[in-house]
Amino acid sequence: METHTLIALMEDKPGVLHRVASLFRRRNYNIESLTVGHSETPNVSRMTIVLNGDDRVVQQVVKQLSKLINVIQVLDVSDQPAVSRELALIKVTAGPGTRTEIIELASVFRARVVDVGANSLTVELTGPQSRVNSMIGLLHPYGIEELARTGRVAMVRAGNGNALL
Amino acid sequence: MMKLTGAQVVWESLVREGVETIFGITGGAVIHLYHTLPEYPIHHVLMRHEQAAAHAADGYARATGKVGVCIATSGPGATNLVTGLATAYMDSSPVVAITGQVPTLVIGTDAFQEVDITGITHPITKHNYLVTDVQELPTIIREAFYIARTGRPGPVLIDIAKDVQAAEVDYVYPDEVSLPGYLLPGTPSPSQLQQAAQMINEAERPLIIAGHGVILAAAEDALLELVEKGNIPIVTTLLGIGALSEAHPFCLGMAGMHGEAYTNLALSQADLIVSLGSRFDDRLTGQVDQFARQAQIIHVDLDPVEIDKTVPADLAVLGDLKEILPALTPLVEERAHSKWMKRIREWRSDSAKRDIVGQETDELIPQYVVRQIWEATQGEVVMVSDVGQNQMWEAQYFVHHRRRGLLSSGGLGTMGFALPAAIGAQTGCPDERVWVTVGDGGFQMNIQELATVVQEKLPIKIAILNNGYLGMVRQWQQLFFEGRYSGTPLLGPDFVRLAEAYGIPGITVREKSEVGPAVSQAVATDGPMLMDFHIVQEENVYPMVAPGASVSDMIRRPVATKK
Numbered sequence: 180m181e182t183h184t185l186i187a188l189m190e191d192k193p194g195v196l197h198r199v200a201s202l203f204r205r206r207n208y209n210i211e212s213l214t215v216g217h218s219e220t221p222n223v224s225r226m227t228i229v230l231n232g233d234d235r236v237v238q239q240v241v242k243q244l245s246k247l248i249n250v251i252q253v254l255d256v257s258d259q260p261a262v263s264r265e266l267a268l269i270k271v272t273a274g275p276g277t278r279t280e281i282i283e284l285a286s287v288f289r290a291r292v293v294d295v296g297a298n299s300l301t302v303e304l305t306g307p308q309s310r311v312n313s314m315i316g317l318l319h320p321y322g323i324e325e326l327a328r329t330g331r332v333a334m335v336r337a338g339n340g341n342a343l344l
Numbered sequence: 345m346m347k348l349t350g351a352q353v354v355w356e357s358l359v360r361e362g363v364e365t366i367f368g369i370t371g372g373a374v375i376h377l378y379h380t381l382p383e384y385p386i387h388h389v390l391m392r393h394e395q396a397a398a399h400a401a402d403g404y405a406r407a408t409g410k411v412g413v414c415i416a417t418s419g420p421g422a423t424n425l426v427t428g429l430a431t432a433y434m435d436s437s438p439v440v441a442i443t444g445q446v447p448t449l450v451i452g453t454d455a456f457q458e459v460d461i462t463g464i465t466h467p468i469t470k471h472n473y474l475v476t477d478v479q480e481l482p483t484i485i486r487e488a489f490y491i492a493r494t495g496r497p498g499p500v501l502i503d504i505a506k507d508v509q510a511a512e513v514d515y516v517y518p519d520e521v522s523l524p525g526y527l528l529p530g531t532p533s534p535s536q537l538q539q540a541a542q543m544i545n546e547a548e549r550p551l552i553i554a555g556h557g558v559i560l561a562a563a564e565d566a567l568l569e570l571v572e573k574g575n576i577p578i579v580t581t582l583l584g585i586g587a588l589s590e591a592h593p594f595c596l597g598m599a600g601m602h603g604e605a606y607t608n609l610a611l612s613q614a615d616l617i618v619s620l621g622s623r624f625d626d627r628l629t630g631q632v633d634q635f636a637r638q639a640q641i642i643h644v645d646l647d648p649v650e651i652d653k654t655v656p657a658d659l660a661v662l663g664d665l666k667e668i669l670p671a672l673t674p675l676v677e678e679r680a681h682s683k684w685m686k687r688i689r690e691w692r693s694d695s696a697k698r699d700i701v702g703q704e705t706d707e708l709i710p711q712y713v714v715r716q717i718w719e720a721t722q723g724e725v726v727m728v729s730d731v732g733q734n735q736m737w738e739a740q741y742f743v744h745h746r747r748r749g750l751l752s753s754g755g756l757g758t759m760g761f762a763l764p765a766a767i768g769a770q771t772g773c774p775d776e777r778v779w780v781t782v783g784d785g786g787f788q789m790n791i792q793e794l795a796t797v798v799q800e801k802l803p804i805k806i807a808i809l810n811n812g813y814l815g816m817v818r819q820w821q822q823l824f825f826e827g828r829y830s831g832t833p834l835l836g837p838d839f840v841r842l843a844e845a846y847g848i849p850g851i852t853v854r855e856k857s858e859v860g861p862a863v864s865q866a867v868a869t870d871g872p873m874l875m876d877f878h879i880v881q882e883e884n885v886y887p888m889v890a891p892g893a894s895v896s897d898m899i900r901r902p903v904a905t906k907k
């Protein structure tokens with residue numbers, strides 16, 4: 180079982196997200212995260228899907244996704260040099276005794292403090308999933324009150340034959 | 345430019361798509377559609393249940409090769425289509441389903457008879473549409489038919505809000521469709537074909553598996569040429585029956601769970617398997633890791649998804665069989681494969697000794713009924729079988745020699761399919777003789793369609809193999825579940841009296857000697873007729889590959905003691 184990252188371009192039509200989600204459920208694929216938003220082309224959405232599975236399963240996923248009429252293209256970028264990022268908003272318990280410590284920790288991770296309350300701080304971090312995970316791990320002892328993660332978005336690096344469209 | 349209402353757009357477009365017949369039931373959300381229907385040259389077959397409408401459209405499609413169309417109202421009308429659409433989807437049958445939806449303004453409010461039928465049918469349609477703007481309707485209908493019939497065929501559903509049916513639009517039916525995400529397979533490269541031919545030429549024990557894809561591609565002629573050029577024996581899947589005449593010496597018939605022993609021995613002993621338009625369904629392969637262990641596998645299919653889905657291919661060839669086979673056959677060398685064919689013939693004669701029809705028995709056995717129907721009709725019928733034991737006995741004991749001569753629910757295994765599918769087939773092929781083989785369980789699942797048979801004056805012949813059980817499950821209980829017949833004993837009505845109540849003549853058959861005369865009477869009857877054969881109750885379907893076992897490991901019939 181490896182983690183794979185797929186990029187899918189699809190027509191921006193009602194129901195497309197449901198079609199994709201329904202496919203994953205129907206075929207019993209193990210999906211870790213799914214993000215969707217506009218692409219550079221009008222009326223074309225871009226989806227990044229992170230899933231676990233062996234090569235055979237992932238090949239099936241790529242083919243099954245491609246088979247959806249509204250899906251224009253699917254690319255497995257797992258083996259390509261790619262930039263992949265995730266954004267996390269972390270509201271962490273922070274009183275007068277721990278606030279400075281947390282802010283310092285955040286700066287080590289190049290995270291930003293986006294909200295400060297009397298008893299908490301909200302930190303915004305963008306980075307590879309591993310960095311998001313380690314920061315969450317380090318903040319855990321302080322008490323994480325709320326956590327929101329976007330899931331991964333990915334883009335193949337320049338000059339590496341991005342086959343999309 | 346014509347100004348049409350949405351309802352008129354639907355019919356006008358259907359006429360342009362060549363649709364002559366539709367199967368449906370009206371209702372509140374399709375009332376505009378039905379109001380304008382009489383203005384168009386489309387015959388509407390009023391079904392008694394929407395599930396049957398979907399099966400009828402499916403049966404029409406399977407029998408004619410054209411797109412079958414069904415129609416239902418919103419809510420329960422639409423959900424009743426679901427089983428029929430899933431059946432068509434599993435068997436790649438080109439169907440367009442039209443449903444009414446509540447008016448756009450109240451969608452999402454739990455309005456009367458509102459259901460999210462596009463959401464419900466996402467996993468069981470090739471594609472579907474919710475139409476909330478009449479401007480989009482012509483394009484959507486054009487796309488729906490295009491998607492249903494091209495590539496790997498399948499059902500497409502169009503859900504049309506009621507206000508859209510009433511709204512007016514300047515009607516233009518598009519010539520072209522623009523579907524950037526819909527890819528049809530290209531043509532395989534010459535080197536791929538060369539490689540396939542080389543594997544075939546080097547094989548000592550080649551075997552073709554012909555699936556439904558051969559029939560869907562209308563590639564039967566091309567298959568025959570390949571078989572005869574290379575002298576390659578073939579087995580079929582259930583839905584591949586008819587791809588090559590079962591009377592042909594190289595056609596071994598249906599393989600798999602209830603295939604004759606020699607078909608499964610051939611699969612296990614072959615050194616090359618050429619799968620043509622088959623998806624290696626578990627009913628064919630048995631335990632996948634035991635399947636065809638000596639064989640290299642060439643998998644030819646239209647749909648990339650099927651490659652390596654269950655059985656890994658040594659060579660995959662993607663494309664349309666109607667193009668691939670004529671390109672492949674010239675590259676295949678003439679080989680006798682005489683040793684291989686001799687072995688197959690030996691296995692085959694061993695199976696013949698176990699043929700239950702050859703055994704002396706006075707009991708009314710189902711296999712005998714099927715064989716009598718075959719002899720009386722010379723196989724010149726479109727046979728529609730239901731699901732379960734009746735389906736397997738039909739497949740085993742009827743010698744299918746004609747194209748599109750057997751229609752059956754293979755993938756989904758939908759009991760209740762046969763009668764409504766036969767209605768579709770008979771409507772699409774009025775000159776054919778359409779027969780139904782069905783169990784007493786499956787028949788009661790869509791028995792209401794007897795009324796449709798009468799209203800449409802369809803001369804369908806119905807043979808019930810009546811054993812008072814949900815027989816296939818009973819067989820499994822007997823063999824694998826301690827003989828505990830839980831939920832399988834089944835009471836039915838007097839089918840003949842019931843048929844007569846509908847206006848269909850019927851005959852009850854309890855003795856073996858009465859089978860032949862009853863079948864002959866049916867053959868001689870112009871209109872519909874029902875035969876209720878009270879067969880031996882606990883007859884089993886053999887051979888049988890037990891679930892989870894290898895196909896070479898079968899429960900065989902005993903050798904006949906007397907001839």
